[in-house]
Amino acid sequence: MSVRVPSMSVLPPVRKDRVIAQLPQCYSKKAAVQTKDEFNSKVKTACQEQRTGTVGFKIAKVIVVGDLAVGKTCLINRFCKDAFDKNYKATIGVDFEMERFEVLGVPFSLQLWDTAGQERFKCIASTYYRGAQTIVIVFDVNDVASLRHARQWLEDALKENDPTNVQLFLVGTKKDLSSPAQYSQIEQDAIKLAEEIKAEYWALSSLTGENVREFFFRVASLAFEVNVLAELEKSGSRHIGDVIKINSNSNNLYATSKKKQSNCCQ
Ligand SMILES: Nc1nc2c(ncn2[C@@H]2O[C@H](COP(=O)(O)OP(=O)(O)OP(=O)(O)O)[C@@H](O)[C@H]2O)c(=O)[nH]1
Numbered sequence: 001m002s003v004r005v006p007s008m009s010v011l012p013p014v015r016k017d018r019v020i021a022q023l024p025q026c027y028s029k030k031a032a033v034q035t036k037d038e039f040n041s042k043v044k045t046a047c048q049e050q051r052t053g054t055v056g057f058k059i060a061k062v063i064v065v066g067d068l069a070v071g072k073t074c075l076i077n078r079f080c081k082d083a084f085d086k087n088y089k090a091t092i093g094v095d096f097e098m099e100r101f102e103v104l105g106v107p108f109s110l111q112l113w114d115t116a117g118q119e120r121f122k123c124i125a126s127t128y129y130r131g132a133q134t135i136v137i138v139f140d141v142n143d144v145a146s147l148r149h150a151r152q153w154l155e156d157a158l159k160e161n162d163p164t165n166v167q168l169f170l171v172g173t174k175k176d177l178s179s180p181a182q183y184s185q186i187e188q189d190a191i192k193l194a195e196e197i198k199a200e201y202w203a204l205s206s207l208t209g210e211n212v213r214e215f216f217f218r219v220a221s222l223a224f225e226v227n228v229l230a231e232l233e234k235s236g237s238r239h240i241g242d243v244i245k246i247n248s249n250s251n252n253l254y255a256t257s258k259k260k261q262s263n264c265c266q
């Protein structure tokens with residue numbers, strides 16, 4: 001007799017074009033969350049040795065905020081559905097999409113929350129801001145007012161989240177509509193703001209698809225890295241005694257835990 005596996009418990013494999021084997025690079029080194037070329041070595045080792053704990057089951061929440069009609073929905077649809085609609089349909093409240101990735105061989109999912117930019121729907125949308133690991137503030141590179149409003153969007157999103165625990169991205173959309181000269185002017189201001197608010201800056205086009213995939217791969221990778229490091233930190237502090245005996249390498253995480261331990265005993 002054959003045993004039937006309930007279909008809900010078995011997920012299909014991650015799509016081939018959602019496999020991330022290397023750290024995607026930032027858009028501009030002037031405004032990046034970090035500028036390393038590769039994943040953190042502790043993270044790489046943990047993935048190779050399958051010591052990533054619960055990260056493989058984790059779904060990181062990403063909220064996408066910004067003025068009405070700047071292109072939040074189009075950005076998510078370009079990445080998740082490879083579609084683009086030139087007609088504007090306002091988002092009412094919120095929508096969300098799930099995207100599954102495999103990063104360094106470990107499954108990792110993003111839940112992308114597309115929120116409404118229209119004032120009258122904003123209060124519904126803001127009730128969904130809580131628990132975000134990543135905040136994406138979107139503006140239109142052809143509309144300076146939308147860039148000016150970015151700070152307010154950030155402030156509202158941070159009211160519901162712990163500022164020390166979120167990764168921020170400032171994203172300029174509709175690059176296809178901008179001439180190189182116009183673009184470089186707004187880019188200066190955007191990079192300046194991104195540096196001030198400690199966000200990583202990106203510019204892209206959902207119409208042409210330029211940089212869309214690169215951007216979401218970067219979001220997934222940086223969120224993944226933070227989750228693995230947090231997991232290692234947790235398991236490190238749980239087994240301090242055991243691991244110190246095995247490891248004497250001062251560069252590794254466990255040795256750092258040892259240092260912490262000796263400090264607190266002084
Ligand atoms: N040319 C061009 N048009 C774009 C691009 N992205 C979005 N648009 C257009 O801009 C308009 C608004 O896009 P949406 O994605 O619906 O805007 P939104 O930010 O989700 O708006 P709300 O849901 O009201 O907050 C639509 O007409 C899109 O076709 C882009 O990259 N290039």
Ligand SMILES: [Mg+2]
Nearest residue numbers: 072073090091
């Ligand atoms: Mg929308």
